[in-house]
Amino acid sequence: MDPHTTSKKSRPCNDCHSNPKSMGLGYGNISFTNGIWGFSPATSKDPKIFGQNQRLDAFVDKNGRMLVHASRSELRPFKKSELDRIIQVGLCLPCHKGSEDPVMKNWVKGKSPVPCNCSTNAFKTSVKTQPSPTKAQCTGSR
Amino acid sequence: MIYTCFPCCTLTTAIAGTKPAQKARMVTRTLAGQIDMCLSCHPERPDRAHGRRVMGCFSCHLGNPLAGTPEEAHRGMVLNPGDLRVAQKTCGQEGCHVEQVKHVKNTLMATNRGIISTLQYYWGEIQDNNGTLTVDKLLENHHDKKGLAADYFRKLCGTCHLWLPRNTLPGFLSEKGGGCTACHYLPKKMESGRPKDKHPLITRQIPMKNCVRCHNRSGRIGLSYQGLYETEGYGVPFEDGEFSSLQLGDGRFVHKIHPDIHYEKGLVCIDCHNQKELMGDGKQRTHLYQQVEIRCETCHSGQDGLERLLQEQNSNKKYPLLNNLIRSEDKQILLKGKLDNKPHPLRPFSRDKCRNPQHSRLSCQACHSSWVPQCYGCHVRYDRGKTQLDKLSLKETFGRWQEYRSYMRYENPTLGMLQGNNEKPGEIVILVPG
Numbered sequence: 001m002d003p004h005t006t007s008k009k010s011r012p013c014n015d016c017h018s019n020p021k022s023m024g025l026g027y028g029n030i031s032f033t034n035g036i037w038g039f040s041p042a043t044s045k046d047p048k049i050f051g052q053n054q055r056l057d058a059f060v061d062k063n064g065r066m067l068v069h070a071s072r073s074e075l076r077p078f079k080k081s082e083l084d085r086i087i088q089v090g091l092c093l094p095c096h097k098g099s100e101d102p103v104m105k106n107w108v109k110g111k112s113p114v115p116c117n118c119s120t121n122a123f124k125t126s127v128k129t130q131p132s133p134t135k136a137q138c139t140g141s142r
Numbered sequence: 143m144i145y146t147c148f149p150c151c152t153l154t155t156a157i158a159g160t161k162p163a164q165k166a167r168m169v170t171r172t173l174a175g176q177i178d179m180c181l182s183c184h185p186e187r188p189d190r191a192h193g194r195r196v197m198g199c200f201s202c203h204l205g206n207p208l209a210g211t212p213e214e215a216h217r218g219m220v221l222n223p224g225d226l227r228v229a230q231k232t233c234g235q236e237g238c239h240v241e242q243v244k245h246v247k248n249t250l251m252a253t254n255r256g257i258i259s260t261l262q263y264y265w266g267e268i269q270d271n272n273g274t275l276t277v278d279k280l281l282e283n284h285h286d287k288k289g290l291a292a293d294y295f296r297k298l299c300g301t302c303h304l305w306l307p308r309n310t311l312p313g314f315l316s317e318k319g320g321g322c323t324a325c326h327y328l329p330k331k332m333e334s335g336r337p338k339d340k341h342p343l344i345t346r347q348i349p350m351k352n353c354v355r356c357h358n359r360s361g362r363i364g365l366s367y368q369g370l371y372e373t374e375g376y377g378v379p380f381e382d383g384e385f386s387s388l389q390l391g392d393g394r395f396v397h398k399i400h401p402d403i404h405y406e407k408g409l410v411c412i413d414c415h416n417q418k419e420l421m422g423d424g425k426q427r428t429h430l431y432q433q434v435e436i437r438c439e440t441c442h443s444g445q446d447g448l449e450r451l452l453q454e455q456n457s458n459k460k461y462p463l464l465n466n467l468i469r470s471e472d473k474q475i476l477l478k479g480k481l482d483n484k485p486h487p488l489r490p491f492s493r494d495k496c497r498n499p500q501h502s503r504l505s506c507q508a509c510h511s512s513w514v515p516q517c518y519g520c521h522v523r524y525d526r527g528k529t530q531l532d533k534l535s536l537k538e539t540f541g542r543w544q545e546y547r548s549y550m551r552y553e554n555p556t557l558g559m560l561q562g563n564n565e566k567p568g569e570i571v572i573l574v575p576g
Contacts, residue, residue, distance in 0.1 A: 003366055003515075005367070005511050005513050006403050006512070007510055024557070024573065070573065075573070077573065079559075
């Protein structure tokens with residue numbers, strides 16, 4: 001649908017690539033551990049609160065399982081593979097801001113660079129991370 | 143026009159009881175060639191295109207323009223010529239808007255086919271949401287409920303369609319409906335010191351108010367466009383700790399936030415949405431997305447695209463995509479506002495940002511829609527022991543529906559995928575709960 005709330009300025013990159021709500025996961029935090037991303041929901045799915053065993057703000061879970069049906073059969077939330085690709089970009093955004101950055105400009109679909117240590121700051125998690133490429137290594141790669 | 147003295151006639155005023163009976167002083171031959179004696183008593187003055195000396199009264203309101211008594215003259219008269227039940231004899235008569243009246247009966251605003259079939263699909267009454275049940279079919283058969291979905295539609299949704307007779311439902315709902323009049327009606331501003339003339343104006347310059355009268359629920363498009371966010375029922379204290387002061391006619395509280403940029407620039411609904419989208423081309427469609435033709439790219443794809451649109455506008459094409467393009471003195475193509483007559487520049491989108499390969503599947507709305515009302519936990523309660531007004535039959539019938547929601551938010555939209563097919567590639571679009 002078109003919500004008819006058009007603004008001249010578009011949403012910033014991280015509003016889609018680092019925001020679980022925009023991806024359809026609902027309110028919460030994305031973490032990145034050992035090369036795998038995880039999601040901690042901020043809302044409850046307690047049936048005593050909402051009357052159903054599902055969070056109201058989620059269209060899809062982190063495994064790409066569709067949680068709600070749309071009014072059109074051809075409409076769906078993102079699949080797991082799509083979520084992976086969206087989040088992969090988000091991991092690099094804290095340093096490689098905007099479409100003019102060489103990393104973003106030369107991003108090849110399906111061949112995204114391995115995220116570096118600095119990417120964990122994007123999600124403000126305190127989760128330990130495995131050694132991964134440094135910022136210097138990933139900047140401008142490809 | 144020929145005015146002939148006609149002193150023997152003893153017509154009385156149409157507003158029986160409000161004025162003393164008077165003799166008809168003249169007969170009018172209208173520009174349409176019709177002898178019309180109604181004008182002898184009726185001082186009302188419609189708009190110029192439907193002027194009293196152009197059309198007379200009979201052409202639109204029927205009745206008998208040659209009768210000698212008011213009772214005879216008013217027999218078979220219709221107050222609202224735009225009502226779809228009579229529109230074929232009035233607005234849609236030969237020489238007037240024949241095609242438009244035929245076509246409009248097939249549009250979604252008249253059929254509500256998408257709403258009904260989606261409800262039936264949700265209730266598991268049909269296999270998909272491409273049903274064929276329409277408002278006029280439901281109107282033909284008041285006693286056959288055709289399931290819970292139809293009952294839900296009759297009780298809660300049945301106020302926003304063109305078949306609804308005007309001034310029949312209570313309260314704010316009375317202004318809805320009316321067929322052609324639902325959109326083309328413009329109340330006349332009363333001027334002091336002039337005879338009281340309540341005859342409305344019929345206009346092609348549809349004010350936004352007429353559209354938003356219906357388009358304010360579900361997606362809340364009419365409200366969002368103006369930057370009106372519907373808050374919770376008690377009026378959330380957004381205003382320095384005070385409860386909301388803005389309230390719609392139906393009692394809902396709204397809070398002013400940033401509107402659509404097109405609204406800020408002065409554009410109204412009909413500046414973008416064309417005749418074919420609104421009044422149809424005769425083909426009956428099921429869903430809104432099948433009827434809407436205008437896209438962001440229509441106006442914002444650059445000079446070449448606009449040149450093609452201007453050529454189309456100036457050609458004999460029956461339904462040009464836009465009909466309000468103008469060329470400025472410096473050869474630029476601009477959009478002329480249909481209400482404000484102001485030229486609006488049509489700036490092209492950025493090829494670098496909007497057409498880079500990584501984002502080729504993004505719809506314009508995915509990035510440029512700044513917020514969308516999001517209604518979580520939308521649910522209804524059905525009480526079969528209580529009654530509720532059936533908005534189609536206008537009778538109280540058993541079965542009462544009540545809507546609830548858990549919470550409402552205005553936030554950046556959630557995105558998802560509209561899967562493509564052989565004809566159209568997939569697109570990343572906005573998903574809205576509710």
